[in-house]
Amino acid sequence: MSALGELRHIRGSTRGSPRKRDNRAALVFLLPWFGGLFFITLGPVVASLVLGFTDYNLIQPPEFNGVDNFTRVLSDERLHQALRVTFTYVVVSVPVQLACALGLAMLLDRGMRGMAFYRSAFYLPSLLGSSVAIAVLWRQIFGADGLVNRLLAVVGIEGRGWISDPGTALSTLIVLNVWTFGAPMIIFLAGLRQIPVMYYEAAATDGASRWTQFWRITLPLLSPIIFFNLVLQIIHAFQSFTQAFVVSGGTGGPSDSTLFYTLYLYQRGFNSFDMGYASALAWLLLMIIAAFTAVNFWAAKYWVFYDD
Structure with a gap:
């Protein structure tokens, strides 16, 4: 090898060595x-798929059952009831929640003193709404x-057991989800801050009303x-669990009126020790959420x- 070739080889090796060291450090x-990713996320996902084809009671080894x-x-039948409750919860609470969120956003977009305080105050329920403490507080209210019946008594209206009544129990959870807007x-x-003001100025000049x-x-x-908000909130609503578990005491009552899909999945897996069936229910929920998301993307056009 000539001297020029050796020099090029040395330069190439010196350029490649730092890159290799950086790659090793990054790895x-x-x-x-x-x-x-592999042991906490993908591992349990694959394991649940395998268990979905087995009869597994958490004590004895799983047996394949096709x-x-x-x-x-x-x-x-209880699964069908859980699906009815969950679909009602999603279909009612998500649009109302987004409507409230958009209305308040438009109100705050006009500008007012203490804007940072109001943004933080309205955002706080989203941080606390899915916690056990808020669910316990909601059960008391x-x-x-509770507070609702006491306020109704002030104006002469007789209260009722909102949580213990099958006709209103789910409504209280819907209100809780709407509150986390x-x-x-x-x-x-x-x-809203990204919409150019000139559009509104031109429309006002042409005589367009605010509506x-x-x-x-x-x-x-x-x-x-x-x-974007619709897709995220639908996924979040389908995964709701804590509120129904705390408010109903883990039973989904009264009369299965708050039996969310995730709560029924939990009952099958950890109360009935039917983990194989619970795994199948988890994958069914995944397919339901995927179907709703696909429909939303199809309709978006x-x-x-x-x-x-």
Whole structure:
């Protein structure tokens, strides 16, 4: 090898060595993340899929039973009730929650003193709404001797057991979910700040009312943000568990009126020790959420408008 070739070889090796060292260092720092991905996330996901095809009671070794767990869902009446309760909860609470969030975002977008305080105060329920403490507080508020009945007694209206009445128990949980409008409100507020003011000025010059400006300018330009919040809140609503568990004492009562899908899944897995069936229910929930998300993405082309 000539002297020139040796020099090029030395330069190439010196350039490659630091890059290799950086790659090794990056791999070392990424090892904890990969460990969490494979052993905490992907591992349990694959394990639940395998257990969905077995009869497993958490004590004895799992026994393969084919698709029996997935066919049982067709004849499981309590599961059908859980689906009805969960669908009602999602279909009612999510649109109302987003409407409240958008209304407050538009109110805050006008500007007022103490804006940072109001944003923080309205966002706080989103941080606390899914906690056990708030669920316990909600049970006390809507109890027979709770705050709601005391306020109704002031105006001469007889109260009722909101939590113990099958006709109103689910409504209290819907109100709780609507109350946690802070996160979508902040996102709506950020989206409203991105709409150019000149659009509203031009519409006002042409004589458009505020209602017309809302329908013709605000909603179309804010539709990507509405779509984003809609998908996230639907997924979140399907996964609700803590509120129903605490309010009903883990039973889904009264008369299974608060039997959320996740609560029934928990009961099958950890109360009845039917972990194989619970795993199948978990994958059924995944397919339901995926179906709702796919429908939303399909329908988005008809009502979501982007800059292009």
